[in-house]
Amino acid sequence: MYDATQKLKHKILADSDRCVMCGLCLPHCPTFKVKRNEADSPRGRILLAKALAEQQLEADENVRAHVESCLHCLHCEHVCPAKVPFGRLIDNTKHYLAEQQQITPLPLWLKPLLASRKLRLLFASVIKLYQLSGIQAWLRKRTFFKRSTIATWDAMLAKREYISAALPHSNINSKQTVALFSGCVATISDQNTLRATRQLLTAAGFKVQLNNKQHCCGAIYRHSGDLEYARHLMLKNSKTFKADIPVISCASGCGAMLQQYDNELSARHYDIHTFIIKHADHLSFRELPETVALHTPCSMQNILKQQAMPKKLLSLIPKLQIVSLKPETGCCGAAGIQILQQQSQGDVLADDTIDAMKESHANILLTSNVGCAMHLRRRIWSRKLDYEVMHPTLLLYRQLQTTKHQ
Structure with missing residues (x-):
């Protein structure tokens, strides 16, 4: 332990x-x-990390707050x-603080939820029942619900949309197999995106493998200071996905983590946008004479x-x-x-994004990261705006209209 x-x-x-x-x-x-405080800047956090490692500074509540507020x-x-x-x-600094029991990597209730596929699917089923039964619609009309903490969680959920389980027809004779990385949070809160992604890949001529043994990518654990468990998940995912199959992610946060794996899985990982654009010759789309706003997640950019x-x-x-x-603010x-x-x-940072959205005069906000989508939905709801995310x-x-004939 001392050597480590x-x-x-x-x-x-x-x-x-x-x-x-x-x-x-x-x-x-x-x-x-946002804060105009040197300690909440990269340079300030580097100085704090150095002082902590040299044991010249105690990790009091104030110091921990500056380190943990990094996005x-x-x-x-x-x-x-x-x-x-x-x-x-910053990941190593958080890990150091966690080892010294100065910070708790994740809330106790969250780790088992994200780690267990069975729990995630159970939670997803509860949310599906909540939305389709009419309970969600009924509660959203009630004043007592609007004032509750649960309402803020409810606002993060994607609107449930019917997406046919029947796979679209493709005119492409040779179908390569690809694996879809579903992630942990999207499995719970945004099944729409996963189903839509599968349909697009199928229409583009690919057979989509849904691996039921895959795990969380590990990003949430890594950025919370639990580097060992993040690496554990990396190794499990690397064994789960067959070595000769491309792995496609649709959440940029998961994709960024997969891209940083220090093994062969990172070399065969593709973001859905980059992958589909290479095979879009087989796809055609209906006209949509509307304006949409496109948000670029930091993980996608950096x-x-x-x-x-x-x-x-x-x-x-x-x-x-x-x-x-x-x-x-850029984030x-x-x-x-x-x-x-x-x-x-x-909230301050989300408001900056939403204000930019208002200037665009669009009603649809597009973002390729599930966490960004949940966060922006909640803030849009709290500001009583009516944008679809x-x-x-x-x-x-x-x-999607049809596949093109060759």
Whole structure:
């Protein structure tokens, strides 16, 4: 244990020593823009991490708050001239604090829910019953419900949409098999996106494998300081997916984590937008003379680095006007578990995104990350606005017309 802790501290110090303290990251940090506090900037957090590793600073409540409020957006890494691996540094710092029992990686009730596929499917069934039975619609009309904490959770749920279980016809004779990575949160809260993604892949000529033994990607655990369990999930997922099959993710947060696996699975992982656009010659879409707003998650921009792909894919829908949102803060504030732990900070950042949405005059907000979608839905509801939030693949599925004949 002592050796492991010493190695961890050495890693923190090695990464923090790369920072030249230039401050170029500060204007790009969402939490610094909101709080205007040096300790809530990348440079400030690097200094805190270094002081903690050198045991020159006690991890009191104030210090922990500065470290834990980091959104892992990695805008700082994108502009850093010294190439400081800030994501790795902050993950290791949280892990160090967790080992010292200074922070709890995840709420006790959340870890078993995300870790157990049976529990996730049970929870998803309860939500399905809640929505289809009319209970949700009835409660949403009641004043007592609108004032309750449960209402804020309810607002995060995607509107349930009928998506046929029957697979679309494809004129392509040779069907390659691909595996769909469903993730943990989307399994519970956004089955629409998973079904729509499967339909698009099938229409494009692929046989979609739904692996019931897959696990959470590990991102939530990693960014909460539980690096060991995150690695455990990585190894289990690597064994679960067959080595010769491409793995497709539709949530950019999961995709970013899969992309960072230090094994062969990362090499055969594809984001759904990038994968479909390569095989879109077999697809056609109905016209949609509307304006939609496109939100780019930080994970899509700064880790996957495929921020142009969703717009390129959506451009296949004739007459669709796409407005790319560019909020001043650069992040919606969801950031995985932060959606629960840093709600006031997240609200300020979400408002920036929603204000940009209002200027676009669109009624549909598209985002490729399930956490961002849940966070923005809740904030839209709290502001009494009427915008529909969905994944780009769901809109593409709605407009899917037929496969083209070769």
